[in-house]
Amino acid sequence: MRLRRTLLIMMQTNMTFPTMAGSAILAEEHSDMLPASSKSKEPIPGPISDDRRWDAVVARDRARDGEFVFAVATTGVYCRPSCPARRPRRENVSFYARPEKAEKAGFRACLRCRPRSFSGNPQSDLAKEICRYIEQHLDEPITLEHLGKAFLQSPFHLQRRFKAVLGITPREYADSCRMRLLKRNLQAGDNVTRAMYDAGYGSSSRLYEKTSSQLGMTPDKYRRGAIAASIRYTCADSPLGRMLIAATERGVCSIQFARSDGELLEGLKREFPFAVRKPDEGGLEAWVAALLSKITGKESNAALPLDIRATAFQRRVWTYLQSIPFGATRSYSQVAQGIGQPTASRAVARACATNPVAVAIPCHRVVREDGNISGYRWGVERKKTLLELEQS
Numbered sequence: 001m002r003l004r005r006t007l008l009i010m011m012q013t014n015m016t017f018p019t020m021a022g023s024a025i026l027a028e029e030h031s032d033m034l035p036a037s038s039k040s041k042e043p044i045p046g047p048i049s050d051d052r053r054w055d056a057v058v059a060r061d062r063a064r065d066g067e068f069v070f071a072v073a074t075t076g077v078y079c080r081p082s083c084p085a086r087r088p089r090r091e092n093v094s095f096y097a098r099p100e101k102a103e104k105a106g107f108r109a110c111l112r113c114r115p116r117s118f119s120g121n122p123q124s125d126l127a128k129e130i131c132r133y134i135e136q137h138l139d140e141p142i143t144l145e146h147l148g149k150a151f152l153q154s155p156f157h158l159q160r161r162f163k164a165v166l167g168i169t170p171r172e173y174a175d176s177c178r179m180r181l182l183k184r185n186l187q188a189g190d191n192v193t194r195a196m197y198d199a200g201y202g203s204s205s206r207l208y209e210k211t212s213s214q215l216g217m218t219p220d221k222y223r224r225g226a227i228a229a230s231i232r233y234t235c236a237d238s239p240l241g242r243m244l245i246a247a248t249e250r251g252v253c254s255i256q257f258a259r260s261d262g263e264l265l266e267g268l269k270r271e272f273p274f275a276v277r278k279p280d281e282g283g284l285e286a287w288v289a290a291l292l293s294k295i296t297g298k299e300s301n302a303a304l305p306l307d308i309r310a311t312a313f314q315r316r317v318w319t320y321l322q323s324i325p326f327g328a329t330r331s332y333s334q335v336a337q338g339i340g341q342p343t344a345s346r347a348v349a350r351a352c353a354t355n356p357v358a359v360a361i362p363c364h365r366v367v368r369e370d371g372n373i374s375g376y377r378w379g380v381e382r383k384k385t386l387l388e389l390e391q392s
């Protein structure tokens, strides 16, 4: 039991899933483009009356940001003077010299104007806010007019202030964000159309060309290079005929059976068309031995680290399959029930048929309702042999 659990955990930790990069990470990465925040402004000598503060709030006076914050009793939120949100009624507003004081009084920071992030440098703060805004709106066309409206600035001034801090225009910044996101999506193995779409590009041929010139190559080629993780493979004899094991640095990514090595290599090429495939130089022997002892039952729990991609559904099915004991079988509908989706027998059959690592994930232990040995990706004969080996 403990061994089995270990294998399951290994399987889970070694699986890689396509990820979509979030824009929050982009914000982090770009923060180095901003100048270090200068020290907080010295308080302006002399008391400022609440009436003058209120005037600044009504005017959304950006120049007064950092001097004070205003808190709204009805919402429990505090803002900087320039917050673009709707103005509250005067009688609900109180003023605090610093964000900490407003928080001590029980107010929380406004998500829109982020009064806490104020660095004392309005220009740099504005640029930072614009960056965040752009990162959150990459899938929309962002025009200067649009930004001007969002930040209550004339498009001309907004662009000038942004460029003064970052040295590039908002549009160039948006382009660089999209490019980063696209690269990351492609590296994660997303298909080109989806990667482009998720990075805020359309999929028109014009954009494709533009992207290609920025990447220095076509997105397909970039993706291919990125996931051309070199795969090592080796072929060996097994009770089921010739067997191929292929692995990345992280674990076994493919186990196949065929009559000849040529057939096996063809199969590997179909599975990983863009990978660099190299014959193994001795590192895979232990895994070949482990797999053989799994097949013969000599050590049915032998652990094999796996590096496979799976949808959430496939992962659930495959994890369940690993819990079927050596020598036992389950029907497709039993597996469907086992993963809590009793009506998904057909999808379970599909998940079995797409198992990339034969035997390591024992999809051969799933049989038809009447006990008949039905389809197997590697042929019914091999499935029969495997089950017989497990019975003896």
Ligand SMILES: [Zn+2]
Pocket (backbone or CB within 6 Å): 078, 079, 080, 083, 084, 085, 110, 111, 112, 113, 114
């Ligand atoms: Zn606010």
